[in-house]
């Protein structure tokens with residue numbers, strides 16, 4: 675027997691995540707990875723690398739809160755937005771029972787994290803106008819714990835309509851968490867929905883330092 679057979683069924687069945695780096699290609703500007711094309715000077719102060727880090731680094735939390743215009747107690751730091759996506763699924767979804775909802779075509783990691791965790795996926799494709807299908811999503815709210823929306827959407831670039839989002843947040847109150855992935859919000863900061871965090875306890879906004887801040891490697 676190969677030890678590979680000891681792995682969980684969902685793990686054995688997984689299709690490996692095709693990161694832009696794995697897909698390959700030539701050159702040094704990787705538009706499909708959406709990385710910044712160049713690194714910026716960065717100094718690491720290494721005198722405490724022997725110590726475990728704080729679970730939430732206060733300076734990072736406070737600085738990011740000031741940058742994003744939210745309160746520090748609304749910020750949770752993760753090792754990349756991908757970790758945040760998986761933490762949300764692991765926190766809110768029971769394996770073998772619960773489901774998430776995604777609106778393809780969209781960022782691939784929501785489905786991959788769900789599969790890895792044994793959590794089901796409801797697909798509600800974008801409409802012909804490349805918007806979330808609000809009525810269809812509302813109809814599925816009793817079946818899902820988390821709704822993942824991406825704004826601007828990877829790969830289409832569209833923003834999620836604010837009125838539709840607000841109506842969904844109202845309907846999902848006490849029923850489901852709505853996650854808005856703002857990995858590319860630095861292209862249009864005025865379109866962020868962070869101001870809605872104060873109104874809706876079931877809203878989560880994910881952000882990243884990997885793209886606009888050119889820090890994908892710091893994870």
Ligand SMILES: *Cc1c(COP(=O)(O)O)cnc(C)c1O
Nearest residue numbers: 754755756781828855857882884
């Ligand atoms: C790149 C990307 C992420 C992941 O960001 P990391 O912080 O590097 O994990 C999340 N969401 C979208 C839409 C992305 O394009």
